[in-house]
Amino acid sequence: ETGVTQTPRHLVMGMTNKKSLKCEQHLGHNAMYWYKQSAKKPLELMFVYSLEERVENNSVPSRFSPECPNSSHLFLHLHTLQPEDSALYLCASSQVQTKTEAFFGQGTRLTVV
Amino acid sequence: AQSVTQPDIHITVSEGASLELRCNYSYGATPYLFWYVQSPGQGLQLLLKYFSGDTLVQGIKGFEAEFKRSQSSFNLRKPSVHWSDAAEYFCAVGAVGNDMRFGAGTRLTVKP
Numbered sequence: 337e338t339g340v341t342q343t344p345r346h347l348v349m350g351m352t353n354k355k356s357l358k359c360e361q362h363l364g365h366n367a368m369y370w371y372k373q374s375a376k377k378p379l380e381l382m383f384v385y386s387l388e389e390r391v392e393n394n395s396v397p398s399r400f401s402p403e404c405p406n407s408s409h410l411f412l413h414l415h416t417l418q419p420e421d422s423a424l425y426l427c428a429s430s431q432v433q434t435k436t437e438a439f440f441g442q443g444t445r446l447t448v449v
Numbered sequence: 450a451q452s453v454t455q456p457d458i459h460i461t462v463s464e465g466a467s468l469e470l471r472c473n474y475s476y477g478a479t480p481y482l483f484w485y486v487q488s489p490g491q492g493l494q495l496l497l498k499y500f501s502g503d504t505l506v507q508g509i510k511g512f513e514a515e516f517k518r519s520q521s522s523f524n525l526r527k528p529s530v531h532w533s534d535a536a537e538y539f540c541a542v543g544a545v546g547n548d549m550r551f552g553a554g555t556r557l558t559v560k561p
Contacts (some may be wrong), residue, residue, distance in 0.1 A: 340492070371551075379539065387475040426492055430549075437483050438541075438549050440492035 342427050343378070343383040343443035349417065350449055357412040357444045359427030365439070367432045370402060373424040380418040385410060387431050417448045451476040451542050455552035462530050463560045470525040470555050472514075473530040474539030477537070482513055482523040493539060499523065510534070535559045 340361045351354050361368065370382040384392040385404040398427050399421075401413040408428055428438040454473045462468050474480055481500050485493040497508025504516040514525045523540060538554050543549035 342492075381550075424490075428493075433483040437481075437495050437498050438543075440485075440494070442492040444489075445490065 338408070339397065340427060340429055340441040342425075342441050342444050344409075344444060346445045348444055348446075348447045349414070351417060352412070353417075354415040356414065357427075357446075359410040359412075359441055360406055361410075361427075361429040361439070363429060363431075363439060365429035365431045366407050367370060367430050368404060368407075369428040369430075370410065370412050371428065372428040373426055375423075379426075412440065414446075417446075418449050420447055422448045451480065451544070451550050453540050453542050453550055453552035454541055455538075455555050457555045458462065458553070459556045459558070461560060463556040465529050466529075468505075468525075468527045468530045468534070468557070470496050472523045472525065472536050472542075472552060472558070473490070473521050474540070474542045475521065476542055478544065480542045481515060481544055482514075483543065484508065484512070484523070484525045485539045485541060485551075486510075487537040487539065487554075489536075496525070496538075530559055530561065532559045 343358045349353050367386045372380045382396045383402040399416050403411040424443045426443045427441040442445040452475045456471050468548045483498045484496040486496050487493045496512050498507050499506050507513050512527050516523050537554045539554045540552040543548045
């Protein structure tokens with residue numbers, strides 16, 4: 337248990353569906369991240385929220401839409417995904433402006449059919 | 450921009466043998482360096498971290514890593530590998546106010 341909780345753990349969705357991934361951290365951190373982990377590819381940073389403001393969007397397609405309503409919660413809204421979007425989606429949190437590591441959730445395994 | 454290279458995609462060692470996983474980084478200032486481990490289907494767990502001071506850092510599960518500024522390296526070591534160490538290992542670099550950058554990972558297989 338790292339203090340970062342992701343739900344659901346597994347998700348299968350059709351290409352026309354709309355779904356959301358949820359991440360919650362109980363560590364009092366002020367930055368949250370979405371990473372995508374595909375087989376045989378490096379960990380890809382998708383979005384960064386610092387103090388509830390999006391500070392980075394690494395050219396992620398618009399079919400992925402993040403939302404950070406407060407410093408403890410982060411969502412990734414999904415719509416009209418492609419099969420190549422199937423991956424493990426990892427959420428992490430950290431405390432910016434301090435020397436600290438990122439803490440990761442266990443991830444959501446997404447399969448797009 | 451900061452970046453991390455893990456030259457070995459896959460390493461196989463025998464149980465009880467020593468282990469060294471390589472990590473090289475590129476960063477303009479003194480970086481903060483991390484090693485994470487990921488078991489199948491799980492998130493990343495921090496093994497150890499280096500911020501400053503002693504260049505040899507000890508982590509959990511008997512792992513250690515050495516920061517060598519002259520070589521821009523932060524290699525992970527363990528003197529005797531256990532079967533439960535089989536996993537994916539990620540090196541990462543970060544700095545205050547910046548997000549972390551991860552290497553591509555090294556998959557460790559342990560032979561009986």
